[in-house]
Amino acid sequence: MKRRTLNIGVTGLNAIDSPGPGVSVIRALREAESFDVRIIGFSYESLEPGIYMHDLVDRTYQIPYPSGGTDTLLKRLKYIQQKENLDVIIPNFDSELYSFIKLEEKLKILGIHMFLPTLTQYEERTKVNLNDFGERYGVNVPKSQAIHDLNSMHNLESEFSFPMIVKGKFYDASIAYNFEQLKSHFNKISAKWGLPIIIQEFIHGTEFNVTGLGDGKGNTIAAVPMRKQYITDKGKAWGGISIADEKMLEMTRKFLKNTKWRGGFELELMKNKEGKLFLLEINPRLPAWIYLSVGVGQNIPEALVNLAMGLKVKPFPTYTVGKMFIRYSWDMIVDREEFEQISIYGEL
Amino acid sequence: MKLRKNIATSESGLLFNPVTGESFSVNPIGIEILSMVRAGKTKDEIIDALLQKYTADRITIENDYQDFIDILFHNQLLEHHEKKNA
Amino acid sequence: MSKIRYERPVIKKLESGMPNKFGTRTEYLPMTHIDGVAVTRLVKEYGSPLFVFSEKTIHSTIKSARKAFETRYPRVQFAWSYKTNYLNAVCSIFHQEGSWAEVVSGFEYDKAISLGVDGRKIIFNGPEKSEEDLTKAITNDSLIHIDHLDELYSIAELAEILKKCPRVAIRVNMDTGIYPMWDRFGFNYENGQAWDAINKIMHSGKMELVGLHCHIGTFILAPSAYGIAASKLAELAISVEQKFKHEIMYIDLGGGFASRNTLKNAYLPGSDTNPTFDDFAESISTALLNSNFKKDKLPLLILETGRALIDEAGYLIGSVISNKRSSTGRRNTILDVGVNILFTAFWYDHKITPAQSFTQYTEDTCVFGPLCMNIDVIRENTELPLLNRGDQVVIHNVGAYNLTQWMQFIALRPNVVLVDKDGKTHVIRMRETLDNMNTMEKIPNHLKKFNL
Numbered sequence: 001m002k003r004r005t006l007n008i009g010v011t012g013l014n015a016i017d018s019p020g021p022g023v024s025v026i027r028a029l030r031e032a033e034s035f036d037v038r039i040i041g042f043s044y045e046s047l048e049p050g051i052y053m054h055d056l057v058d059r060t061y062q063i064p065y066p067s068g069g070t071d072t073l074l075k076r077l078k079y080i081q082q083k084e085n086l087d088v089i090i091p092n093f094d095s096e097l098y099s100f101i102k103l104e105e106k107l108k109i110l111g112i113h114m115f116l117p118t119l120t121q122y123e124e125r126t127k128v129n130l131n132d133f134g135e136r137y138g139v140n141v142p143k144s145q146a147i148h149d150l151n152s153m154h155n156l157e158s159e160f161s162f163p164m165i166v167k168g169k170f171y172d173a174s175i176a177y178n179f180e181q182l183k184s185h186f187n188k189i190s191a192k193w194g195l196p197i198i199i200q201e202f203i204h205g206t207e208f209n210v211t212g213l214g215d216g217k218g219n220t221i222a223a224v225p226m227r228k229q230y231i232t233d234k235g236k237a238w239g240g241i242s243i244a245d246e247k248m249l250e251m252t253r254k255f256l257k258n259t260k261w262r263g264g265f266e267l268e269l270m271k272n273k274e275g276k277l278f279l280l281e282i283n284p285r286l287p288a289w290i291y292l293s294v295g296v297g298q299n300i301p302e303a304l305v306n307l308a309m310g311l312k313v314k315p316f317p318t319y320t321v322g323k324m325f326i327r328y329s330w331d332m333i334v335d336r337e338e339f340e341q342i343s344i345y346g347e348l
Numbered sequence: 349m350k351l352r353k354n355i356a357t358s359e360s361g362l363l364f365n366p367v368t369g370e371s372f373s374v375n376p377i378g379i380e381i382l383s384m385v386r387a388g389k390t391k392d393e394i395i396d397a398l399l400q401k402y403t404a405d406r407i408t409i410e411n412d413y414q415d416f417i418d419i420l421f422h423n424q425l426l427e428h429h430e431k432k433n434a
Numbered sequence: 435m436s437k438i439r440y441e442r443p444v445i446k447k448l449e450s451g452m453p454n455k456f457g458t459r460t461e462y463l464p465m466t467h468i469d470g471v472a473v474t475r476l477v478k479e480y481g482s483p484l485f486v487f488s489e490k491t492i493h494s495t496i497k498s499a500r501k502a503f504e505t506r507y508p509r510v511q512f513a514w515s516y517k518t519n520y521l522n523a524v525c526s527i528f529h530q531e532g533s534w535a536e537v538v539s540g541f542e543y544d545k546a547i548s549l550g551v552d553g554r555k556i557i558f559n560g561p562e563k564s565e566e567d568l569t570k571a572i573t574n575d576s577l578i579h580i581d582h583l584d585e586l587y588s589i590a591e592l593a594e595i596l597k598k599c600p601r602v603a604i605r606v607n608m609d610t611g612i613y614p615m616w617d618r619f620g621f622n623y624e625n626g627q628a629w630d631a632i633n634k635i636m637h638s639g640k641m642e643l644v645g646l647h648c649h650i651g652t653f654i655l656a657p658s659a660y661g662i663a664a665s666k667l668a669e670l671a672i673s674v675e676q677k678f679k680h681e682i683m684y685i686d687l688g689g690g691f692a693s694r695n696t697l698k699n700a701y702l703p704g705s706d707t708n709p710t711f712d713d714f715a716e717s718i719s720t721a722l723l724n725s726n727f728k729k730d731k732l733p734l735l736i737l738e739t740g741r742a743l744i745d746e747a748g749y750l751i752g753s754v755i756s757n758k759r760s761s762t763g764r765r766n767t768i769l770d771v772g773v774n775i776l777f778t779a780f781w782y783d784h785k786i787t788p789a790q791s792f793t794q795y796t797e798d799t800c801v802f803g804p805l806c807m808n809i810d811v812i813r814e815n816t817e818l819p820l821l822n823r824g825d826q827v828v829i830h831n832v833g834a835y836n837l838t839q840w841m842q843f844i845a846l847r848p849n850v851v852l853v854d855k856d857g858k859t860h861v862i863r864m865r866e867t868l869d870n871m872n873t874m875e876k877i878p879n880h881l882k883k884f885n886l
Contacts, residue, residue: 069703098702148613169701194701249533340362340371343448363445372446375795375820378443385520404440408823412442419445422763 005036007085008305009112012092013041013050013057017108017329018234021092023050024291025301026057031294032302040084052334055105059084062346066096073099074106086112088308090301092285095170097122115216115308116263117284124259125282127167127198137258139251139279142203143268146196150186155178156199167201168193173235175202200280205272208245209237210252211287213300215307216262222298222316223252226289229324235328237289242296244321247277264290264304289325296320349417350427351386367422377402381416441820442757444795459613465787465828468749469853472781473789473826476851481865482753482826483771485850487833489527491747493855497533499743502711509734515689516542518740518834523852523862527569528605528743536689536738540567547574557686557738559605559647561585561619568592570599579603579647579686581620586634593640603645604631609665610659612651619649623666632670636678638822643680646670649688653697653781656671657709660687663719671733686736687718693745695782695831704782711742741834748833750776751789754821755804765797767821771829772803772810774843777836779803779812786812789826792819805844821843842866 008029012020022041029037041060043051051060061080064072089112091100100107101119116122124133127144134141139281143160147153166185167173170193178180186197210306225248228237252267266287268280286300293300296319306313342348356364361379364371374382377398384394391413397411420426466473469488476484496512503510513536514528520542525535526549535546538560546556553574561581563571565588571578572592580586580602593600605620607626619875621627635643646667650659664687671682691714696704724734752771760766773779786801799818803810812829821827840847846866 067701067703070706095701101705102706152613190699194699311388336364336371340364340448344360344362344373372445373448374445375441375443375793377441378445381443401438402440403437404822408440408442416443416445418759419763423445423447433689 003034003036005038006087006305006309007038008042009042009080009086009089010057010092010239011042011044011063011086011090011096013043013048013060014045014147015049017232018236019288019327020048021286021288023056024288024329025092025286026050026089027291028294028299028301029305030056032299032305034302034306040080040086042080042089043342046339049332051342051348053334060342060348062342066093066099070099070102074080074103077103077107077112078110081110081112082217088113088305090114090286090304091116094283094285097284113308113310115304117261117265121259121261122284125284127200128171128196130198130200130279130281133282134279137255139255140277141183141279142201144200146198146200147186148196150183151327153182153186159202160199163202165202167198167200169196169198173309203270203272203278203280205270205278207231208243208248208269208271209240209287209289210248210267210269211265211290211293211300212252212256212267213264213303213307214259214261216260218257218260219338220253220256220315221303221307221313221327223249224293224296224298224300224319225249225252225293227240239324239326240289240292241324242319244294244323251277255279264300289327292323292325293319294327296323349385349391351382352425352427355425357366363425365423365425370423372423372425378416382411440822441793442822444797446797464789464791465785465830466789466791468828470857471853471859473751473828476859477751477753477788477826479859480849480851480861482751483769483775483795483848484751485526485775485832485837485848485863486751487521487850487852487862488747488749489852489854492524492527492744493531495743495746496528498532498740499711499737499800500531502715503719503735503737506715507722507732507735509732511684511734511736512743513555513686513736513738514743515738515740516545517838519744519837520545520690521837521850521862522549523860524744528601534736540564540570541565543570543576553796557736559649559738565592569596572596572598574655575601577601577603577644579605579645580631581605581637583631583634586631590638590640600637600641601644602641603643603647603684604635606626606646606648606667606670608648608650608663610650610662610666612654612656612659614651616649616651620647625668627807628670629673632674636674636680643674643682645686645733645736646682647686647688647736650690652690653692653741653747654690655692655708657713657717661721663687665725668722668727672726675731681731682733684736685722686738689738689740691739693742693831693834695745695778695784698781698783700783727840744833745831746833748831748836750832750836751827752827752829754823754825754827756823757821760800765799766802767799767818768802768804769812770804770845771812772805772845773807773812774803774805774810774841774845775836775847776803776812776829776832777839777841778832778834782831783813783816784832785830786816786818786819786828787828788819789828795820837863842871846871873877 010022010026013021014020026039039057041050041057042063050057063076076328101116104114128146130141130144163175163177165173166176168189172189174185175187190197207228210225210310213221215221225243225245226240227243228240230239232238264284264286270278270280298316300317303313354366361374363374395409468486513534516537534555535551537543538548553576557575558571558576559579589600590633606623607617607620608623621631634803635641648663650663664882667685692708694705752769755768758766796817796819801813803812849865852862
């Protein structure tokens with residue numbers, strides 16, 4: 001039987017030193033067993049490497065930044081849809097998810113399927129709400145507090161002690177060891193991502209991640225825990241290994257069961273010296289290291305596409321423990337005309 | 349005033365400076381001015397031509413022309429800069 | 435041969451981080467007409483700058499707000515917040531839609547009365563009410579919302595003198611998780627001040643406690659905070675009922691709903707992220723319905739929404755005075771609209787659209803006003819098409835606060851026009867004249883002559 005070819009739009013083509021997940025997601029989709037793909041890349045900037053990877057991405061369109069609003073985005077997607085007849089879109093940036101979730105129904109009418117968390121799930125898990133989230137779903141989280149100006153930080157000094165983590169609403173996190181550093185992080189991060197800024201208790205320990213997929217009914221379709229082996233100065237894993245940690249899997253299943261999470265996710269966990277697990281962050285999308293999931297026998301992007309298309313997907317029973325991923329960078333040779341083409345016309 | 353050698357312009361409004369490695373996008377009236385500069389036309393000839401074709405007064409066109417030339421110069425696209433009141 | 439529309443020449447370096455032309459395109463989709471009336475015609479007839487209000491939008495906005503609340507809660511009353519926009523025509527539209535008047539000063543009170551509003555349907559808020567104001571309000575049987583104890587005692591005294599039983603409510607402030615907490619107005623809930631004030635009123639026997647009021651803040655983006663406020667007021671109301679067997683007639687949750695504007699530090703546009711009337715209504719009505727009121731004893735819910743009801747209906751048309759380049763090469767555009775008439779430019783990134791069609795070429799532009807002041811900035815950076823001198827722009831969502839907080843600074847304030855439901859235009863506030871200004875001034879005799 002000939003396999004069906006799906007047209008899939010993917011964002012996050014910025015496979016740079018702090019990479020977006022797009023290129024890894026595409027590699028996973030290209031290895032899918034249940035369908036063939038034609039990949040439509042969505043880019044924001046004209047130097048995103050994925051745009052120029054013609055063996056992975058069939059065609060790329062620039063799309064408006066989330067700050068342009070959903071109306072602008074919808075208009076652009078309608079234009080792309082006329083040309084490309086998309087079946088599925090997989091958004092891969094935290095900052096764009098809000099817009100895509102808002103557009104989910106409208107895109108469905110155009111024939112475009114997505115498999116995203118609900119708006120409630122998306123908002124409940126934001127860093128601003130992490131404390132409430134932990135309480136509501138019985139998950140261990142570090143103490144955190146959203147602040148709108150530095151003055152209110154003085155009031156918090158009794159509750160937080162240095163060092164502390166200073167986080168942006170969508171991205172960026174820095175450690176502050178004193179008030180001066182706190183001030184500088186606050187200003188830098190708020191200039192880029194707006195307010196509030198989140199102050200989080202610093203927990204000493206080892207960092208772990210779990211990526212997976214929830215079916216929206218509380219079932220765990222996939223879950224792969226990974227220990228970071230090498231962390232870049234931007235805090236990204238440059239190498240990691242799949243592990244068998246029942247506690248982490250249990251926390252993941254509890255998270256999915258209690259929230260009825262829909263879609264892909266990445267949990268950022270910290271294990272302290274006593275072996276206690278803390279949930280630091282819930283990323284409501286697949287991580288950049290998602291290709292490891294293919295390597296250990298759980299093609300999560302493929303399963304996500306099948307769920308988006310309304311198909312029944314069985315939970316993955318196992319995964320290979322002890323598989324590693326090691327990231328590398330790669331210099332492509334690109335003609336200037338291609339750069340100009342995407343810059344001027346927004347299509348390549 | 350001369351455009352630097354090797355500067356490639358295209359109909360679609362692209363300009364590449366091989367010396368600095370920078371690419372630029374130019375709007376149609378900008379391309380028009382560039383081609384008149386390339387053809388060796390003087391400032392007055394260019395402004396007269398634009399005045400004939402477009403709905404704007406001389407002061408506006410002159411100001412915008414000068415601003416455009418300044419930006420070209422700033423981006424090292426011109427060989428030498430025409431004096432403001434030349 | 436007819437000439438081609440002029441567009442100034444531009445050259446732009448292609449950079450990787452450059453916002454692409456699709457990024458901001460809608461923002462500069464031209465708005466050539468407001469409710470069917472051409473912007474060029476408006477400017478020709480009424481001048482530039484020009485405030486324009488859409489009667490259609492005001493009606494549709496208040497209707498959708500009412501629908502959001504009335505479908506969720508049985509008894510709802512809106513009261514028009516005069517301070518948000520007290521142009522007589524605007525207030526009258528809200529009164530035609532059934533809104534009471536909510537005023538915060540003697541001036542606003544008189545304005546409502548002069549418009550013909552029934553004194554019993556005026557809510558009198560605010561920390562400053564003179565003896566004269568209070569006398570009027572008591573005589574007219576208006577709803578007086580007490581802000582502090584001094585006022586409480588004044589009302590008690592006046593009640594005796596006037597031999598009337600004033601209808602009062604107290605303003606309560608509380609922690610709803612909103613920062614900053616507006617604890618400077620009214621009586622605090624958590625530390626028991628509010629309960630004290632209630633007891634003083636109830637034991638005085640000189641006033642009738644008809645309502646409980648709170649107003650948690652402004653441009654609130656968290657509907658849940660209103661839920662908390664509603665629950666706390668409901669608890670107070672039930673305590674009054676239990677202790678004094680006295681029924682509180684209404685709960686007034688004040689204003690503060692965010693409009694569609696985008697706050698300056700926001701990443702996503704306000705039109706996408708700011709809560710809707712449905713979101714606020716859901717949170718408030720759920721809290722009230724879940725409280726311990728008996729089924730037939732639900733209090734009237736009063737809302738003093740201002741900003742969210744009028745912001746979208748207001749437009750400000752401006753014209754380009756000049757295009758300049760800053761010392762750093764940045765494009766600066768000067769409009770005839772200054773922050774003296776667009777006060778809200780300090781809070782919002784107002785959406786600005788051209789009023790004529792354009793090519794796709796744009797420049798990152800800083801938009802300045804015409805005042806000789808460095809703070810006169812309308813937008814710090816926005817991607818605008820290539821505007822020519824004399825071109826018009828439309829600034830959106832300016833209906834709230836600009837026409838009450840504007841300043842007569844170095845120039846006269848412009849015309850304000852209303853486009854009615856049939857597309858007819860009406861001047862609802864005339865452009866000021868030098869005479870208007872001069873009639874208020876007096877020159878002492880010895881200053882009348884000078885030789886230069």
